[in-house]
Amino acid sequence: MKKLIAGAAIALMGLAGAAMSEEYPERPIMMMVSYGAGGATDFQARIVTMTAGNEDALGMPIAIINKPGAGGRVGWNWFATQADADGYTLAAYNVPHFIAQSIKGGVQYSAESFEPIANWGADPAVFVVGADSPFNSMADVVAYAQGNPGKLTFSGAGLFVGHHIAALQIEKAAGVKMAYIPTKGGGAAAMKAVIAGEVMGGINNLSDAYRAQEAGNVRILGVADLQRSDFLPDVPTMQEQGLEVDNSSVNFRGVMVPKGTPQEVIDKLAATVPAMFANDRVSKKMAAGGSPMHIMTRDEVKEMWAAREQTLKELLAGL
């Protein structure tokens, strides 16, 4: 009987929240990924959390749960409205996706619904063309678009995702009208359209485009980021080619918790998680998979979110 009471007492303490910060985390943690298993976000989330169980990290493993659907909206809706704010439920965020979606409306979250913990990766959008395309630089693309307004077809993964933002920024910077073709089925379908010659060009993730270029299927004409990528030192950025495109479309991936999570838990996570991402084994696996890493602390991410919300509001206002 005594054991039972003691057990109940411990269970109650666990529920109380305040008492648990001392030894948080005391059980495995769950992390929700709002894209399907096998996608880039899921794949990277599994790698960066694989050392969570180490003593110098959280000391408890992180299990990945996938809640895919509607470009991430299903998972983030669930996270904003139903997830327990106890520190045992984390989620992966994709910026600019969720911020752009919250600006366009129809979802139950905004940047204020979540508390960022740390950022692990930054996958810039790049402009790709088929291996036998006549375009050799962004200037060629812009020149064609100027001569044939609305006729240059280029693919990307859906609406209000990084690819779409990059497309809007390129059109705005060059002052041209092109035909953006959103595909269903993510970046893979958009890439297939480029390789098969269904479209004249496309926006895609740097990591996927890098692989496709290695395989000799596409050429990468420009990177929509502020500096060149380590994976592609020879490919110039959009700005180098005279197009005023900043890093608003870069797909930042990181970890967040729901608003209302105890401050001690947030502090503990914010202190440990960036170091966990910096682990040697993690960075080796990420580099092997062609996934660019970009570790940012909680304060840096907060700033990035705020800046992104500002630019996206302006960019999407006309749509």
Next chain:
Amino acid sequence: MDFIFYFGEVFSPLSFLLLLGGTIGGLILGATPGLSPTMAVALLIPFTFHLEAVQGLILLGAAYTSTVAGGAVSAILLKIPGAPANIATTLDGHKMAKQGQGAKALQLSFLASAVGGIFGVLLLIFLTPLLAQWALAFGPSHLFWLAILGVTVIGSLDSASVVKGLLSGCIGLWLATIGFDDIMGAQRFIFHPSLGGGINIIAALIGLFAIPQVLTMFAKGRRADGAEVIEVQKHSVLDATRELLRRPRALGIGTITGSIIGLIPGVGGQIAGLVAYDQTKKFSSEKEKFGHGHSEGVIAAESANNAMVGPSLVPLLTLSIPGSPTAAVLLGGLLIHGIFPGSDLFDNHPDVAWTFINSMLVGQVLMCLFGLYVAGLAARVAQVPQSVMAAIVLALSVFGAYSVQSSMGDVYVMACLGIGMYFLERFGFSAAPLVLGLILGPIAESNFIQGGMIADATVGKSAYFLTGGLNIFLIAVVVASIAYSAWMELRSRRYTTKEEAQA
């Protein structure tokens, strides 16, 4: 002939053990409703972190192969297709089981799976470069016509009347529009947050097929207390092999249709079985037996859905484009070891590539052997009293629907669709055409809109959709399919009127 050189690797002790484990585990996972091949492979990914690249892929390849075949077990015994690939198997397979031929149906399905599967993997080994070109040949306009071809099947599929078949197809098409639309950014028919992501196809499958079964079992359970659900007659494997060899047409059409359709990125796996089933029916001399427990139906469907496994990996292995959700998960399994599919894989890691492909070949054989063993055990599974069976199926259904994306919303969707289907079945509607509508709707719609956007920017809609060799060929097949169905319908009507006149 590179692949023969790497066969030794498959039979090294650890690799073979993993192959064995993957195959048996895959069969069990595949037979569990709701655990689709994609889910099974995704569940295994974390294990491959600790393995060598080759070994990890052997595990994943074996699991992929055997989950596809394992889905036939629940499709035949419980009428719950484990994945969209197994829908066609339920049509005749479950009827056979009801007639006491469950063991025979299972044996046939595993033998046909092995034949189809081995053919598919051999295609992957010998014709990969050629097939890669074929996979790329299908643009939005072609996929649109392919989906329309699928729609022409709807009317004649598992329904007493063409009109009812078409009506349930329309319900499926409507259900498919629910959710956020990725291409136009619109929200359609979302009255509850659970529907934001649309109707999940696996949850819908479970609801539409399993729940009406459960309700029917509960409805009459009391009266026949303790009765056996299905009687299973013993059936020897030798007889099953002989039966299979007597049906070369079903086996051939199934295998070839499955291989060709499996290649097409984004479409293949889900409709290969249904298209093969329909084609076999059209070419069969015993059309009227289909849907009443005819062995050709099981053979065609199962050989097609396993023949698709090999070719479905072609776009991934050669072009680094995952053509199906399962291929996307396998891509993750490769990347985690720093291996990029594409020329890099075959040039720099031939040991990984060929061992992986070989393991699928050996996996097909192992899958067949264990499958036949399972078929022998099926008798015991089926001798459970109806009330107990109903409870088990219900529990499995809820578990299956929930596990797809760990979402209670999917369970509600499953329950609602299932209860709706129970009443629809009372009025002679059936689930298969409804599910086909649900699968084909998004394919047809998104490719039409996408093709339309490309067409508007370039040559115009009519030129884009109606010209070009492949478009015209597909349109011709669509027209032929409709004409054939209409002719059959007219003929059977004349036949019945004559009979009535005589009577």
